[in-house]
Amino acid sequence: MPSFKTDDLSQCRDPTEASSPQSQSSVVQQFDGNIQTSSSPTPVAVKEDDMFGDEDDDDFEAAADALESKSSSAPSSSAPMVAPISTPPSKTAGLDASDMPIFYQRLMPFKEIFQWLNHFPSPTTSFTNREFAFTLQNDAYLRYQSFPTSDAFKKEVNRLLPSRFEIGPVYSANPRDRKIVRKTAFRPLEKELVFDIDMTDYDDVRTCCKGTDICSKCWNFITVAIRVIDQALREDFGFQHVLWVYSGRRGAHAWVCDKRARTLDDSKRRAVASYFEVLKGGAQSSKRVNLKRPLHPFVARSLNILRDSFKDTILIGQDPWRTQESAEKLLSLLPDRELNDALRKKWASSGDRSSLQKWADIDALAEQGVSRTLDPTHLLEAKQDVILEYLYPRLDAEVSKHLNHLLKSPFCVHPGTGRVCVPINGERPETFDPMDVPTAGMLTAEINEWDMVHKTLDSPEREKLSDYEKTSLKPYVEYFHRFVSGLMKEEMKQKRQREAESSGSLDF
Numbered sequence: 001m002p003s004f005k006t007d008d009l010s011q012c013r014d015p016t017e018a019s020s021p022q023s024q025s026s027v028v029q030q031f032d033g034n035i036q037t038s039s040s041p042t043p044v045a046v047k048e049d050d051m052f053g054d055e056d057d058d059d060f061e062a063a064a065d066a067l068e069s070k071s072s073s074a075p076s077s078s079a080p081m082v083a084p085i086s087t088p089p090s091k092t093a094g095l096d097a098s099d100m101p102i103f104y105q106r107l108m109p110f111k112e113i114f115q116w117l118n119h120f121p122s123p124t125t126s127f128t129n130r131e132f133a134f135t136l137q138n139d140a141y142l143r144y145q146s147f148p149t150s151d152a153f154k155k156e157v158n159r160l161l162p163s164r165f166e167i168g169p170v171y172s173a174n175p176r177d178r179k180i181v182r183k184t185a186f187r188p189l190e191k192e193l194v195f196d197i198d199m200t201d202y203d204d205v206r207t208c209c210k211g212t213d214i215c216s217k218c219w220n221f222i223t224v225a226i227r228v229i230d231q232a233l234r235e236d237f238g239f240q241h242v243l244w245v246y247s248g249r250r251g252a253h254a255w256v257c258d259k260r261a262r263t264l265d266d267s268k269r270r271a272v273a274s275y276f277e278v279l280k281g282g283a284q285s286s287k288r289v290n291l292k293r294p295l296h297p298f299v300a301r302s303l304n305i306l307r308d309s310f311k312d313t314i315l316i317g318q319d320p321w322r323t324q325e326s327a328e329k330l331l332s333l334l335p336d337r338e339l340n341d342a343l344r345k346k347w348a349s350s351g352d353r354s355s356l357q358k359w360a361d362i363d364a365l366a367e368q369g370v371s372r373t374l375d376p377t378h379l380l381e382a383k384q385d386v387i388l389e390y391l392y393p394r395l396d397a398e399v400s401k402h403l404n405h406l407l408k409s410p411f412c413v414h415p416g417t418g419r420v421c422v423p424i425n426g427e428r429p430e431t432f433d434p435m436d437v438p439t440a441g442m443l444t445a446e447i448n449e450w451d452m453v454h455k456t457l458d459s460p461e462r463e464k465l466s467d468y469e470k471t472s473l474k475p476y477v478e479y480f481h482r483f484v485s486g487l488m489k490e491e492m493k494q495k496r497q498r499e500a501e502s503s504g505s506l507d508f
């Protein structure tokens with residue numbers, strides 16, 4: 001299996017260049033009493049700066065306003081142990097401010113998040129010098145937050161009740177001390193390598209939905225993108241710990257957590273981002289794929305993945321060339337004028353042909369010999385380019401290029417949809433359906449329902465269960481738990497190796 005070592009990344013080949021194939025190779029802690037909701041946060045707020053970049057920010061702001069206007073309906077500040085939760089169970093979408101304290105208190109997997117970022121059971125600087133940024137319900141944005149322990153982190157989140165929080169880099173000093181240490185002593189050291197895929201970037205090829213809406217048809221764009229990127233991260237770069245997370249509305253994030261990925265500097269991150277950059281130019285560009293042949297092995301392999309989904313996702317799911325006007329877009333990507341003329345004529349005379357039929361017409365007419373000038377190889381390559389143009393992953397590359405870019409944490413609740421930003425199994429992304437993801441309101445209702453049904457159960461029996469285990473959040477928390485365990489195991493193994501090497505015990 002070919003893989004680049006970290007040091008090789010800055011030289012990694014641009015996949016848009018030609019290449020010969022040989023050249024590349026609970027959680028949730030038990031509810032512990034009071035749900036505190038009445039204290040309104042009063043920290044010093046700073047406005048978000050340019051590092052605050054994420055999908056859905058537009059909807060987020062409106063939702064945050066709505067959230068604040070509802071905040072007076074929060075539940076009472078004290079509640080008995082495992083008390084019924086007074087939130088309407090019927091709510092399935094959107095977010096009620098009163099859901100947040102319950103979610104943070106009883107469902108957010110703080111311990112796992114701590115272990116995920118810390119890599120060891122007890123706090124290290126990987127956690128204590130890590131920047132968190134909170135967006136409060138009044139839209140204030142607090143950067144450079146940091147915590148000595150998982151409990152301190154949980155306590156502060158429960159006090160501030162942020163509408164979301166983001167994760168930044170580990171710094172060379174505690175982020176809270178940044179103003180008292182020398183400027184040169186405060187610099188970012190490491191952070192997961194991250195990727196951001198957002199449906200907005202597919203708007204020019206998406207016909208089923210608009211704006212913030214999504215459906216299972218267009219979610220296929222994200223599923224295919226995960227498959228392509230995940231495979232390349234593992235096979236081409238040799239990374240093993242790749243966490244995919246639903247962004248809560250219409251996208252997904254990848255967090256590459258291997259130590260080798262976390263310590264990449266900006267130039268290496270840029271090299272990785274450019275490795276994945278196959279589409280050039282924006283949505284308005286006439287042709288975004290300009291690849292030399294033979295294709296780079298990464299592009300050739302990606303094309304095989306895309307080809308499998310092209311019929312269902314594009315030809316049937318989006319049907320982008322049904323009208324005569326939209327079919328001109330397809331013709332503009334094909335190389336032969338005489339063939340195009342024949343296709344145009346056929347489509348004009350036979351009215352309402354679907355994209356699936358039109359795609360088949362290309363080869364059918366070519367084989368009939370309607371063009372004397374047609375070069376079959378050029379046509380084949382043009383069709384490959386069309387598949388890439390419509391289906392190749394569209395990444396927000398800026399997110400990946402900077403060590404100090406902040407990204408929304410897994411298990412935050414999207415303020416617009418109320419859905420939890422749950423992990424997606426990168427090995428089987430097709431099993432993930434964003435419509436199945438629970439909202440904070442649904443989870444509250446599920447806890448209530450479980451408690452009602454099991455109220456005759458002995459108290460010790462009941463208390464054995466964490467609240468997330470009573471809800472549809474359970475499989476997601478368990479997946480995250482397994483992911484974090486695998487990562488911690490590897491970190492501890494590496495640490496033991498380093499210690500053994502430095503003590504010379506391998507030398508006898």
Ligand SMILES: [Zn+2]
Nearest residue numbers: 208209215218
């Ligand atoms: Zn759709």
